[in-house]
Amino acid sequence: RSSNPGALILRTSWIYSPFGTNFVKTMLRLATERPQLRVVDDQVGNPTSALDLADAILMIAPRVGRKDSTGAILHVAGTGSASWYGLARQVFAASKLIGGPWADVVPISTSGYPTPTPRPANSRLDTSAFTARFGQALPDWRTGVEETVRRLITGAT
Numbered sequence: 001r002s003s004n005p006g007a008l009i010l011r012t013s014w015i016y017s018p019f020g021t022n023f024v025k026t027m028l029r030l031a032t033e034r035p036q037l038r039v040v041d042d043q044v045g046n047p048t049s050a051l052d053l054a055d056a057i058l059m060i061a062p063r064v065g066r067k068d069s070t071g072a073i074l075h076v077a078g079t080g081s082a083s084w085y086g087l088a089r090q091v092f093a094a095s096k097l098i099g100g101p102w103a104d105v106v107p108i109s110t111s112g113y114p115t116p117t118p119r120p121a122n123s124r125l126d127t128s129a130f131t132a133r134f135g136q137a138l139p140d141w142r143t144g145v146e147e148t149v150r151r152l153i154t155g156a157t
Helices: 023-031 052-062 086-098 128-136 143-152
Strands: 008-012 036-040 072-074 104-108
Touching: 023 036, 023 128, 023 143, 036 086, 052 128, 052 143, 072 128, 086 104, 086 143
Parallel strands: 008 072, 036 104
Antiparallel strands: none
């Protein structure tokens, strides 16, 4: 930002999609390997569909460089929040509805799933400045999960 003070910087979180490696794909894979999964329930964030994020970037791209869309750091993420446990439950609910893999999910605390890098308990992002500036918010994260799971289970791209 110091080398380009007029840059528009978008921050996001908890990205998932039908592509690459991510939490949604991992949950579906693990459900084929075991009937029950233990998932952290005391960390919350904004699950964000990469597809919805790409749509938002394409929507604002023509405005980048204009006076009203420069020199800002904005949060853009899925609407609403969830814990990893809540996200996993939504993944399996969506998958089960269309005949895909699912597992029982047991909530655990962060201390029950130690990681090399500590994770914040609250990584929710306030996206109100993005919405105010561009007049659009990303859809509810559950909608993106359902679409991502549908694509993964049906093989649609």
